[in-house]
Structure formats: C-alpha cells, structure tokens
Ligand SMILES: [Zn+2]
C-alpha cells in the first residue's frame with residue numbers, strides 16, 4: 346500500500362520502457378544507498394521508497410496491476426484492508442488542502458521581567474529577540490539567484506505527481522516545483538538567516554506572571570513561502586522588597602513602635618505611586634489591617650483597581666538602658682486591668698484552670 350505515485354518516485358513517465366525503469370532505479374539507488382549516506386534518515390526512507398517503486402514497476406505483471414489499481418495496489422495482490430483505504434483517503438485529502446512549502450514559520454517565546462510599579466502603570470519595554478528571517482538574496486527558497494534553481498523534471502515544475510487516481514505532491518521537489526542545484530551563499534541554502542530584532546512591547550497595566558502577549562508575525566520566517574510565525578512575550582513580575590501582591594490587592598507590612606500604637610501617630614507609608622500619610626488611631630492592635638481603597642493594582646480588564654492593605658506589626662524595642670527599663674517597669678505597674686482586656690481575660694482563664 347503506497348500513497349505515492351511509483352512513476353513519480355522513480356522520476357519517469359508512465360510510458361517508460363522496462364529499460365528506463367531499470368536505469369532510473371540504478372541512478373537513484375546509487376545516490377540514496379544507505380552505505381553512501383551513513384545514518385541519514387531521509388536518505389534511508391528515500392532508498393526504501395525507491396526500492397518499493399522499483400519492485401512494483403520492474404515486474405510486468407505487478408506493473409500492469411499497479412497501472413490498473415493506482416493507490417489501491419498491494420504488492421501481494423490481496424485487496425487493501427479498510428484501514429489502509431481510510432489512511433490513503435485522509436492522506437490524499439491532507440495533501441490536497443495543504444500544499445507543502447507554505448507552512449508558517451515557528452512561533453517564538455520571550456520572557457520579559459517587569460516590576461510591580463510597571464504592573465501598576467503599564468510600561469513599554471524594549472526587547473532584543475533573536476529570530477530567523479527570510480533571506481533577501483534568494484527570497485527564501487535557498488537557491489542561488491543566478492541559476493541555482495532548476496525546474497523539477499519529474500513533475501515538470503507543477504509540484505504535483507500525476508498519479509492515476511489522485512494527484513499528490515511531487516516526490517522529488519516536495520511540491521515546490523523546483524529543485525536547488527546550487528545553494529544560496531548568503532543563507533547557505535536555509536532560505537533564512539539569524540538576526541536580532543529590537544522590538545517595543547506595550548505591557549498593559551494589571552498583568553501577572555504568566556500573562557502572554559502575542560506579537561503577530563514576529564516569530565521565525567519559514568523555509569519556503571509561508572507566513573512568519575508569531576512571537577509570544579511571557580510576562581514575569583519580579584518580587585518586590587516592600588509590596589506583596591494578592592491578586593489586584595497589594596499588602597505592605599507597617600512596623601509600628603509600641604508608643605506609636607499606644608498613643609496614635611501619623612505615619613508616612615509607601616504606595617505604588619509614591620507615599621501617603623496615614624493616621625494610626627491610639628490603641629491600634631498588632632496585626633490590624635488598614636485598607637486604602639482603590640490604591641492597589643488596576644484590573645487587567647481595564648476597569649477599577651484593587652486595594653492597598655497596610656498590616657500593622659508591633660516592633661518590640663531591644664537593648665533597653667537602665668533608665669528605660671526603670672521607666673517601663675514604673676509605667677507597667679501603673680496599668681489597670683481595663684487597659685488591657687485581652688490579657689486580663691487570658692489571666693483569668695489560667696486561674697480558673699489552676700482551681701481544678
Ligand atoms: Zn538565501
């Protein structure tokens with residue numbers, strides 16, 4: 346079962362004599378013999394195809410059967426299995442809709458780091474992206490512009506094999522209609538050359554780590570005539586020394602001196618845009634969160650903003666001097682229970698346990 350046209354594989358017309366078949370086979374077999382192409386998979390596959398075509402066409406009985414059945418031909422003469430017919434039909438239809446040599450180029454990925462402040466305001470970043478672009482010397486076909494390209498003889502430049510029942514891509518030129526006789530020197534036959542593109546990328550406000558931005562047509566050029574691939578810029582938001590992100594909300598820990606928490610104070614705190622002064626009421630507990638509505642990050646959809654959360658953390662002074670220690674002890678003795686209700690309740694619970 347072969348989806349290829351055996352005549353096209355050997356590069357001969359359907360009217361070829363048995364001698365022509367032999368000659369064509371010998372020439373191709375010499376070129377693609379595994380001994381001469383050590384380890385080259387493509388050459389190995391070609392050699393198998395050529396041999397299969399030759400076995401069918403070199404025997405007059407088999408050749409007559411192949412001419413009659415076309416792609417339904419099997420070497421042992423048995424009818425093809427249903428799944429083979431299915432494979433053949435989908436293979437031929439696939440080839441019909443997708444002409445080879447016109448596949449798009451590869452998509453590329455590039456990771457860009459942004460700060461939390463960038464996320465808040467949005468930012469434009471310049472990135473340098475290594476990519477492969479179509480060679481201007483040969484226009485992408487990889488052939489020397491001065492006669493490096495030759496019309497493919499087996500398909501006469503059509504890129505199609507004239508199979509008996511179906512038309513498929515020509516075996517020799519992979520559907521391109523020409524073969525490269527001399528490689529383009531500028532791109533060494535690849536049809537593309539490496540370059541570095543400097544691009545400006547708009548990072549919209551509100552993005553998060555993993556956000557993907559698509560830059561159409563900024564990926565690799567393909568070999569051949571297809572369109573360029575796309576570039577996907579992946580955002581990575583750096584950790585911030587002061588702000589922690591919770592979705593669109595931002596959390597800042599505010600270390601308060603004990604006296605500030607007890608007496609109340611005006612404290613300057615950092616925000617994403619700069620600073621602001623907040624009033625800490627007297628008697629503020631450690632762990633309390635003060636919320637500044639609308640001072641967080643913008644929603645990526647473009648409407649509204651999260652909040653800025655200020656979390657109070659009491660800082661206990663260390664290394665007290667003798668005078669400080671005495672002052673603090675004096676002050677501590679002056680407190681009564683109503684001034685620290687949670688500790689009073691706790692002490693009470695402990696006393697109750699001791700009674701039991
Ligand atoms: Zn070139």
Ligand SMILES: [Zn+2]
Nearest residue numbers: 497500515518
């Ligand atoms: Zn061809």
